[in-house]
Amino acid sequence: MQVNAGRIQRLREGLQPRQQQCFDLIPLLFHLNYDGLPGFSGNETPFKIANYQPDDALIKQLQGLSRQRIPTQHLVAKAQLSALYLMGSSGSIGHSTSSDLDIWLCYNSELSNVAIHALAEKAERISEWAADFNLEVHFFLMDAHKFIGDEQTSLTGENCGTTQKVLLLDEFYRTAQLLAGNIPAWWLIPAACEEKYTETLNAFYDEGLLRKDECTDFGGISSLPGGEFIGAGMWQIYKAIDSPYKSVLKLILLEIYARGYPEINSLAHTYKNTIYRMQLSLDDLDPYIMLYRRIEGYLKERGEHERLELIRRCFYYKVSLNLSRTHRSHNWRRQLMDYLVNEWGWDGAKLRHLDNFRSWSIEQVITERKGLVTELTRSYRFLTEFASEHGSDHLMSQRDLLVLSRKLHTAFDRRPGKIDFINIGLDTDLSHEKIHFQERESKQEPGVFLWAVYNKPIEDQPAPLKYSKSLLETMLWAHLNGLLSAHLHLPVYPSQEKVTEFEVRSTLASIRQYIPYPRPEISSQAYNHPAQLTKIVIFLNLGRDPLHYLSTKGLQKISARSDSLDFSAQRENLVVSLDMVLVNSWGETVVERFTDEDALPKALKSLINRLKKQNGLSSPAVETVCHNPTRPQAIAARVRQLFSDALEAVNSPHSSENTRFVFSVRDKYQVFQYFRRVTNYVAIESTEELIQFLGAEQESYSPVVFDPQHSDENKAIAELYRLHEANCISLCIEHLEDESVINIIDEHGSLVQFKQPQQSMATALSPIVRFLKVTEHRQRSNTEAEHMPERSIRCYQVNRHGKQVKLEKLKLGGLITEGRFISVQVNVDISETGEQDYYIVCNEKEFNSNLLGQEMFSALASYVLGLRASGTRYPIYITEIAMTEAIIESLPYGHDQTRHYIDLKLKIEKRINHGLTLD
Incomplete structure (x- = not known):
C-alpha cells in the first residue's frame, strides 16, 4: 500500500x-x-x-x-x-x-x-x-x-x-x-506459494485471516501457457504500427519469457518479491525501469549490443523527455532519466540528435524505420518458431487473427504499386527536403525506363530514395510521405517521356486535392471487413502527348484544338497512358499503370474486377485528371463518363451479373462481360464481327449496354438492347432502299441480324413473328411451367432523323395469323457421323435427308413450286423447327435458346430458296 x-x-x-x-x-x-x-x-x-x-x-x-x-x-x-x-x-x-x-x-x-x-x-x-x-x-x-x-x-x-x-x-x-x-488477492500470496495459489488463498479464508469481500481475485500466474506467446506477439506487432517503440520493448520481454519456458520468472513475481523483501524504492519498482533492466541484462548476456542500443532509443522515446533542453523544474522522471543516459554514455550530441527527430533527414528516417521493422520481423519469426517447436497453438480467435493479419498486411506488405510509408513511430517533418525526379534506364532490364526520387542534386549522382514505373507513383510516394508538403516547384529530368513543368505542377496540385496529406486516421473497425475501395483517381497521359505518340506509330494525325468530348467518334484513341490510384478502407494506396493503345480497356477491366469483389457495395465516384497539352479537359471528361457508364452497367446493385458493356475506341469495339467469376474484355475489329459476337449463346440472360458515345451504325441495336428485358423477344425492322434489316434479341440477350428483300410490313414480319410464337410453345412444352414464364414479343420499326435514331413500337395485331403460308415443319437430329439430319414435313409430304441426301432441298423446292398454282417464285418460310435432345445437349451450355431456332430457320430457308433460284 x-x-x-x-x-x-x-x-x-x-x-x-x-x-x-x-x-x-x-x-x-x-x-x-x-x-x-x-x-x-x-x-x-x-x-x-x-x-x-x-x-x-x-x-x-x-x-x-x-x-x-x-x-x-x-x-x-x-x-x-x-x-x-x-x-x-x-x-x-x-x-x-x-x-x-x-x-x-x-x-x-x-x-x-x-x-x-x-x-x-x-x-x-x-x-x-x-x-x-x-x-x-x-x-x-x-x-x-x-x-x-x-x-x-x-x-x-x-x-x-x-x-x-x-x-x-x-x-x-x-x-x-x-x-x-478491494486489494488484489494476488498481493497476499507469497511468490513461493504461487504454485498453490488457490489452496493458499482458500486457507486464508478458512482461517479467518481474510474475508472474500475484502479482496478481488483474478487468479495466480504460476505458469505462462506457451500458446499465448504467438497471440501476444501478434498483438504487440499490431500495436507497433502506431506505437513501435513501446511494442518493441514488450516483444523482447516476450522473447525473454519464451526462452525460459516452461520455467518463467515473470516481472510480476520480481515486483512482488522485491516488495516482500521491503525494498520499496519507487525508482527500482517502476514498471518501465524493471522492464528495461530485465531486457538490458538479457541482451548484454547474449552480446547483442546493436539491439540494446535500439532498446535504449525505444525506452527514451517512450519516456518522451527532451533531455537536451534545459528545464526549470527537475522532477523525478527527469532525474531518473538523466541517471540512465549517463549510465549509457550518451553525450549532448546524441541527445540533441534524438530530440530533434522532427528535423531528421529522410535517410535517417528510413534507417530508423528499417531498424524497427527488422526488430519486429525478428520477434515475429522467433515467436512463430517457438510455437512450432513447442507445439503451442495460438489462443487467438479466428476473428482476432483475421483482424491482426489485415492490419499487418496493410502496414508491411510491399506488393508492386503499393505506396509504402517510411515514417513509423515519430512525427518527423520531411517537408524541408529538396526533392528531384529523374527518368533513367534500368540496370537490370536494358530498354526499360524507371522514375527515381532523390533528395540531392542529380549531378552529385546520389543513391535514389525510391524507384517506380511511373512519374505519378514516385510523386505520390513523395507526397504521402510528407516530402512535398511545402514544394511549389519540382525539378524533373525526363529521358523518354515528354513531361512539361506545367504538367508536373498541375499534377501535384491535383494529387494534393484528391489524395491529401496527412492521411486520415483509419478506425480499427475498418479491419473487421474486407478492404473496400473508397477513392479512385485516374491520371491520364502524364508525360505522354497522344499527338506525338500517334505520329510515331504512323497513325492519322488529329487536331489538338478540338474540345469534342466524343473523341472515339474521331476514330482515334487519345489515351496512351493511364495511372489509376486506388485508396481503400484500410488506408492502403495503390497505383496501377497502363500504357499504349489498350491502356483504357485494361484499366477498366482491372477496376471492374476489383469492385466485383466488394459484394455489391456501392463504389466511389471515379475522378479523372489530365494536364497534357492535347485536349486535357475533353479527355478527362470522356474517360470519367466512360468509366461511370461502364461501372453503372456491370457493377451497380441493380445490374445483371452477366451484363455485357460495349464501347468503341479508334477502329475497334471493346466488349466487357463477367464470365467464370472474372470480367474480361474482347477486342472486335468491325461492326460485322460485333454483331456476330453479340449473337453468341449465353448461359443465362445477358443484357447488353452500349456506351452512350457509341458510333452511329449501331444506334438501332443499342436502342433495341436498351428496351429489351428478360423473358422477352425484341425485334426491330428497318427499311432500306431495296431490302429490310431485321434485328432480333432473344430471351438470353443473343442477337440475330439478317436481311431480306423489301416487302410490306405485314409480309416482312408475319412469318418471323409466327415462327417465334411457335418456338416459344415448343420450348414451354419441354419445361415445367413455373420454370419458364410466358414471353412477350415486342416489335419496333427504326426511324432515323439525322443522327437521331428512334424505335417506334408496332402493334402485333394479326401478325401471327396474317397471310397464308405453306406449312413447313423441320425436325433436326444428329447422325452417326456427327452431321445434322433433317426430317421435313411440307403439307404432309415428308422429306428425309437420310434418303435424299443433298437432293432433299431441291426436291422440296420443286414440290413447293408445284403447290403454287401460278408457279410464282417467292421465298418460302419455315413455320416450325424441332430439335432432338441430342442436338440440344450438343449446344455450348446444354440448353436451347431462340437464337438457335432462328439460325436453323435462316440456314434451311437459304438452301430451299436456293433451289427456287431466289438467291
Whole structure:
C-alpha cells in the first residue's frame, strides 16, 4: 500500500490542478449514483465501491463542482462494484503528459446484462466528462470471476481480446495501482506459494485471516501457457504500427519469457518479491525501469549490443523527455532519466540528435524505420518458431487473427504499386527536403525506363530514395510521405517521356486535392471487413502527348484544338497512358499503370474486377485528371463518363451479373462481360464481327449496354438492347432502299441480324413473328411451367432523323395469323457421323435427308413450286423447327435458346430458296 500510494502520488504530480481534481473524483462518481452528477445514466446503474470510504473534503469538492447537495443515506446500500485499478504506465517513468489512463472497473458477478450495460454507459459518460479537463481516461469493465473462467471480449481498440490472458495478468499485477475498493488477492500470496495459489488463498479464508469481500481475485500466474506467446506477439506487432517503440520493448520481454519456458520468472513475481523483501524504492519498482533492466541484462548476456542500443532509443522515446533542453523544474522522471543516459554514455550530441527527430533527414528516417521493422520481423519469426517447436497453438480467435493479419498486411506488405510509408513511430517533418525526379534506364532490364526520387542534386549522382514505373507513383510516394508538403516547384529530368513543368505542377496540385496529406486516421473497425475501395483517381497521359505518340506509330494525325468530348467518334484513341490510384478502407494506396493503345480497356477491366469483389457495395465516384497539352479537359471528361457508364452497367446493385458493356475506341469495339467469376474484355475489329459476337449463346440472360458515345451504325441495336428485358423477344425492322434489316434479341440477350428483300410490313414480319410464337410453345412444352414464364414479343420499326435514331413500337395485331403460308415443319437430329439430319414435313409430304441426301432441298423446292398454282417464285418460310435432345445437349451450355431456332430457320430457308433460284 505504501508503494501503491507513492506511485499514485507520482501520477498526480504530473497532472495539472484541474486534472488532479478530475482524477480524485473518479472513484467517488462510481461510488455514488445521483441524477445531476457527472456520468449519471439512470437509477438502475450499479454503484458503491466495496471498502471505499470517501472523506468529507472529497464529497464537498464534488458538491461544489455539481452545485447540489450530496445525500449520504445512499452510502448504506450494498456495494455492487469491487474495485477501481489503474493499469499500465500510469505513475511510472513511461507516463508522459500525453499518456492516457487505463482503469479497470471491477463489478460483482451477479450483475445482470442490463446493469452491466448501464455501467458501461456511465463509464463512457465519465470518460467524456474527464475529457473536458483534458484528461483522457479509458475504462475496461472487468468481472474477476469471468476473467478466471477465460470469458474475454474480442479485439477492440485498447483490448488484447483473446490473444493473451496470463500475460495480461502479468502486466496488470506489476503495473496496477489501487484507486478504490478491494486489494488484489494476488498481493497476499507469497511468490513461493504461487504454485498453490488457490489452496493458499482458500486457507486464508478458512482461517479467518481474510474475508472474500475484502479482496478481488483474478487468479495466480504460476505458469505462462506457451500458446499465448504467438497471440501476444501478434498483438504487440499490431500495436507497433502506431506505437513501435513501446511494442518493441514488450516483444523482447516476450522473447525473454519464451526462452525460459516452461520455467518463467515473470516481472510480476520480481515486483512482488522485491516488495516482500521491503525494498520499496519507487525508482527500482517502476514498471518501465524493471522492464528495461530485465531486457538490458538479457541482451548484454547474449552480446547483442546493436539491439540494446535500439532498446535504449525505444525506452527514451517512450519516456518522451527532451533531455537536451534545459528545464526549470527537475522532477523525478527527469532525474531518473538523466541517471540512465549517463549510465549509457550518451553525450549532448546524441541527445540533441534524438530530440530533434522532427528535423531528421529522410535517410535517417528510413534507417530508423528499417531498424524497427527488422526488430519486429525478428520477434515475429522467433515467436512463430517457438510455437512450432513447442507445439503451442495460438489462443487467438479466428476473428482476432483475421483482424491482426489485415492490419499487418496493410502496414508491411510491399506488393508492386503499393505506396509504402517510411515514417513509423515519430512525427518527423520531411517537408524541408529538396526533392528531384529523374527518368533513367534500368540496370537490370536494358530498354526499360524507371522514375527515381532523390533528395540531392542529380549531378552529385546520389543513391535514389525510391524507384517506380511511373512519374505519378514516385510523386505520390513523395507526397504521402510528407516530402512535398511545402514544394511549389519540382525539378524533373525526363529521358523518354515528354513531361512539361506545367504538367508536373498541375499534377501535384491535383494529387494534393484528391489524395491529401496527412492521411486520415483509419478506425480499427475498418479491419473487421474486407478492404473496400473508397477513392479512385485516374491520371491520364502524364508525360505522354497522344499527338506525338500517334505520329510515331504512323497513325492519322488529329487536331489538338478540338474540345469534342466524343473523341472515339474521331476514330482515334487519345489515351496512351493511364495511372489509376486506388485508396481503400484500410488506408492502403495503390497505383496501377497502363500504357499504349489498350491502356483504357485494361484499366477498366482491372477496376471492374476489383469492385466485383466488394459484394455489391456501392463504389466511389471515379475522378479523372489530365494536364497534357492535347485536349486535357475533353479527355478527362470522356474517360470519367466512360468509366461511370461502364461501372453503372456491370457493377451497380441493380445490374445483371452477366451484363455485357460495349464501347468503341479508334477502329475497334471493346466488349466487357463477367464470365467464370472474372470480367474480361474482347477486342472486335468491325461492326460485322460485333454483331456476330453479340449473337453468341449465353448461359443465362445477358443484357447488353452500349456506351452512350457509341458510333452511329449501331444506334438501332443499342436502342433495341436498351428496351429489351428478360423473358422477352425484341425485334426491330428497318427499311432500306431495296431490302429490310431485321434485328432480333432473344430471351438470353443473343442477337440475330439478317436481311431480306423489301416487302410490306405485314409480309416482312408475319412469318418471323409466327415462327417465334411457335418456338416459344415448343420450348414451354419441354419445361415445367413455373420454370419458364410466358414471353412477350415486342416489335419496333427504326426511324432515323439525322443522327437521331428512334424505335417506334408496332402493334402485333394479326401478325401471327396474317397471310397464308405453306406449312413447313423441320425436325433436326444428329447422325452417326456427327452431321445434322433433317426430317421435313411440307403439307404432309415428308422429306428425309437420310434418303435424299443433298437432293432433299431441291426436291422440296420443286414440290413447293408445284403447290403454287401460278408457279410464282417467292421465298418460302419455315413455320416450325424441332430439335432432338441430342442436338440440344450438343449446344455450348446444354440448353436451347431462340437464337438457335432462328439460325436453323435462316440456314434451311437459304438452301430451299436456293433451289427456287431466289438467291
